[in-house]
Amino acid sequence: MxxxxxxxxxxxxxxxxxxxxxxxxxxxxxxxxxxxxxxxxxxxxxxxxxxxxxxxxxxxxxxxxxxxxxxxxxxxxxxxxxxxxxxxxxxxxxxxxxxxxxxxxxxxxxxxxxxxxxxxxxxxxxxxxxxxxxxxxxxxxxxxxxxxxxxxxxxxxxxxxxxxxxxxxLEEEIKNLSRLLSKNIKKSNRPYIALMGGAKISTKINLISSLLKSTDFVLLGGALISNILKLQGYSIGNTFVEKISKNVVEKICKNKKIILPIDVVVGKKDEPQSACIVRLKDGKKLCKNNEGILDIGPETVLSFSKYIKSASTLVWNGPVGYFENTAFAYGTFSLARLIASRGKGKTYAVVGGGETISALDITEMEEDVDWISTGGGAMLAFLAGESMPGLKKIVK
Missing domain, CATH: 3.40.50.1260 (Phosphoglycerate kinase, N-terminal domain)
Structure with a gap:
């Protein structure tokens, strides 16, 4: 390149x-x-x-x-x-x-x-x-x-x-993000782990599909799991669910590289006292009708942490919970601190996306990450191999 x-x-x-x-x-x-x-x-x-x-x-x-x-x-x-x-x-x-x-x-x-x-x-x-x-x-x-x-x-x-x-x-953006592309991942760069969160699975479908070809595991959190849990028959209350092809969601579910939460925190966005931990194995009803899934649970944090600690290459895009309310911020902040602690050592760690950077900023550990991308949608598009019109005469 x-x-x-x-x-x-x-x-x-x-x-x-x-x-x-x-x-x-x-x-x-x-x-x-x-x-x-x-x-x-x-x-x-x-x-x-x-x-x-x-x-x-x-x-x-x-x-x-x-x-x-x-x-x-x-x-x-x-x-x-x-x-x-x-x-x-x-x-x-x-x-x-x-x-x-x-x-x-x-x-x-x-x-x-x-x-x-x-x-x-x-x-x-x-x-x-x-x-x-x-x-x-x-x-x-x-x-x-x-x-x-x-x-x-x-x-x-x-x-x-x-x-x-x-x-x-911009030159440094391209060089750093290029290290995450499938063609540049060598045996020494593995395990390659991706943590994907955020609100809309539709904006990350292409990237998740691309990452499944290059990574060893993709950890999913945030509202990205809503469509999946609903498809699996869980009752998820008023959790945001996108209108998206059932076939696309099924394809993701069946991939063995996808790691889903084993417990979640449910409640009402503006009522911290409503926060409650629910394990998926305990039944299909996760939320009441007036509640939603607002964070990953502590068992999931421990599960995800094992994958993150094993990684030689890490990429994180999207918070795994509604971190604006401290009652639902544990998952995002715990994993943010862990990812930052792994960076600039044996692990190459990249973080991107506006809300993701805001969460990392709150932990005051931005300096410990190898690269913080200024791109949100652009980072997703670049890593997914989509068209980048602004680079057409600049990158060959």
Missing amino acids: KIKSIKQIKNLKGKRALVRVDYNLPINKGRLDFKEDLRIRASFETIRYLWKKDATIILISHLGRPEKREKSLSLAPIAKYLSKELLLKVNFMKDDLTKKNISKKIKPGINLLENIRFYKEEESDSKEFAEKLAKLGDIFINEAFSVSHRNNASICCIQNFLPSYAGLH
């Missing part, structure tokens, strides 16, 4: 570099939550590299899903945050680039365009819009791995008009 890196560009002095980043922060009570700034910080190395090479930097990002130009989704606060964290002046460009020629307003140093999703052409991967964007720069740099699975104009189509390269962090 060959990656076109910005380090391969011999002379960046005076060059205008269009850098696609992902500054899509969560919004809390109407304000941007800068505590979740992993993806912002991931771009700093590339920004500083370009700055030192005397390139003019033009940052492009999206925020939220605006239907029009909404003040609440402006990138103006992010421009201030960048300036504060980088200790460099950032020129925020709020002008509508479809109505004005903003090229003359680009200043030497760092520039940040307004929310790229203010333009409907962005998500339609408009050729005309991509070409207009491309005219602002000399080269294109993708530093937004987390959206590289999307067919968007500022990620995909723009690469048809400019020489395109990988940012420094």
Whole structure:
């Protein structure tokens, strides 16, 4: 696998570099939550590299899903945050680039365009819009791995008009995640264990299917087990169940590499005192109608721990419980601490997905994991071997 890196560009002095980043922060009570700034910080190395090479930097990002130009989704606060964290002046460009020629307003140093999703052409991967964007720069740099699975104009189509390269962090994403691909797993990398959690099994079916070919075992938790338990005849109350092909679920169930929970914690989301441990072998009725499965149980934690401790390669995506409520957080936090404790030693440990990273952050053990991916859906797509439009001209 060959990656076109910005380090391969011999002379960046005076060059205008269009850098696609992902500054899509969560919004809390109407304000941007800068505590979740992993993806912002991931771009700093590339920004500083370009700055030192005397390139003019033009940052492009999206925020939220605006239907029009909404003040609440402006990138103006992010421009201030960048300036504060980088200790460099950032020129925020709020002008509508479809109505004005903003090229003359680009200043030497760092520039940040307004929310790229203010333009409907962005998500339609408009050729005309991509070409207009491309005219602002000399080269294109993708530093937004987390959206590289999307067919968007500022990620995909723009690469048809400019020489395109990988940012420094994106390059590391590809190198680290590539170690988990089937073709790169050797005997010395085994046992290879995957822990999959989260809310929707439909978003992870392709990845689970791919992992079953490359891993030794796939441990399932979170709401991913809902469809499986229902198919097996368990009464699971108001636990979220997706509409998904019965045949797909049956195929997963029958695979001997799939390891399911042996006990679960049930209850009501907002009532910690309702938490109750139920073993699957004790009967088919796991929940009352007004209850749901909200965590894996202690026996499952012990069971999963044996597999994790045996691993030479580990990948974790998705919490195994509703960890936002401490009554249902034991499973997620216990396994997060164990995975982190195995990393950076004999075990190669990779973690990805927004909620997964949030859970790991609470344990304060992020530094102990070998690689934390900024990609959620992009990480799933890459590991499943799906199309990555944002990498088409960058990775061969």
